[in-house]
Every structure is written in C-alpha cells, then in structure tokens.
Amino acid sequence: MFLTVHVAVGALIGQQVQTPLLAFILGYFSHWLIDAIPHGDETLISDKLTAKQKNKLLVLISSLDLFGVLILLFSLYNLTPININLVAAGFGAVLPDLFWGTSSLLPFKLPWEFLNVIHNKFHTYFKQRVNLKTGLIIQALTLILTVLAIVR
Numbered sequence: 378m379f380l381t382v383h384v385a386v387g388a389l390i391g392q393q394v395q396t397p398l399l400a401f402i403l404g405y406f407s408h409w410l411i412d413a414i415p416h417g418d419e420t421l422i423s424d425k426l427t428a429k430q431k432n433k434l435l436v437l438i439s440s441l442d443l444f445g446v447l448i449l450l451f452s453l454y455n456l457t458p459i460n461i462n463l464v465a466a467g468f469g470a471v472l473p474d475l476f477w478g479t480s481s482l483l484p485f486k487l488p489w490e491f492l493n494v495i496h497n498k499f500h501t502y503f504k505q506r507v508n509l510k511t512g513l514i515i516q517a518l519t520l521i522l523t524v525l526a527i528v529r
Contacts, residue, residue: 387470417512
C-alpha cells in the first residue's frame with residue numbers, strides 16, 4: 378500500500394484511541410494488516426532493473442507518495458481536528474515502510490532488518506496477487522472510505 382493509505386488508516390485509528398502511545402502502537406500494527414490486502418504495487422519496481430535504477434524509481438515513487446500524504450494531511454487539517462493521537466498513529470502506520478525503504482536504499486544492513494522479513498510475510502499472506510490497475514482501485518477505495526470515516 379502507498380504511504381497515503383497507511384497515514385489515512387493511522388489517522389482513523391488515532392481518532393479512536395485516548396493515548397498517543399496506544400495510537401502509535403495500533404498505527405504501527407495496522408500497517409502490516411493493511412499490507413496483507415492484495416494491493417498491486419508489489420511489482421511496481423521490476424526485478425529486471427539494476428539496483429541503481431530500482432533506487433531511483435523508489436525515490437521517485439516515494440516522493441510522489443509523500444506529496445499525496447501532504448495533500449491528505451492538509452485536507453484533514455481543514456476537515457477535522459488534528460491531535461497528537463492522530464499524528465502518532467499516522468507515524469506508526471508508515472514506520473514499517475520507512476524501515477524497509479532505508480534498508481533498501483543503504484548499502485549495509487540495519488538493526489531492524491528482521492522487521493522487513495515480517496513485513497514481507499504480510500505482503501504475501503493471502504498469496505493472491507492483483508495487477509497494478511486493480512491494486513490502485515483497491516487502494517483508492519480504501520483511502521476514500523477511510524477519509525470519509527475520519528470526517529464523518
């Protein structure tokens with residue numbers, strides 16, 4: 378899933394809990410649960426690319442995704458009260474991808490490398506793949522429904 382979807386799900390969780398720590402923890406684990414849903418972007422970066430090409434594409438996709446996160450946060454700021462729980466859950470929800478992304482970009486192993494193994498297990502939990510077009514529809518619907526639930 379794109380970070381924008383994870384932040385939206387985290388924001389929804391953050392609205393529902395009373396403490397920032399619980400919001401962060403639930404946001405963190407929501408990432409893995411949401412990633413279990415087949416979402417089509419698993420093959421966005423081809424295995425046929427060189428490591429340098431993969432890293433460039435990863436940075437480009439991540440930059441566009443972060444732009445989507447900014448638009449989401451700006452929209453939420455104008456539609457609903459933003460509090461520390463919402464921010465904590467949103468940050469927790471993107472943390473697994475930040476771990477994965479930094480591990481992918483750096484030429485050496487990081488202490489949290491074992492978390493990437495768990496992350497990958499959730500990506501393949503249902504063993505059902507969808508193409509990118511179907512995945513983008515799934516992600517868009519998830520994002521729209523989550524935002525509607527947040528601003529209800």
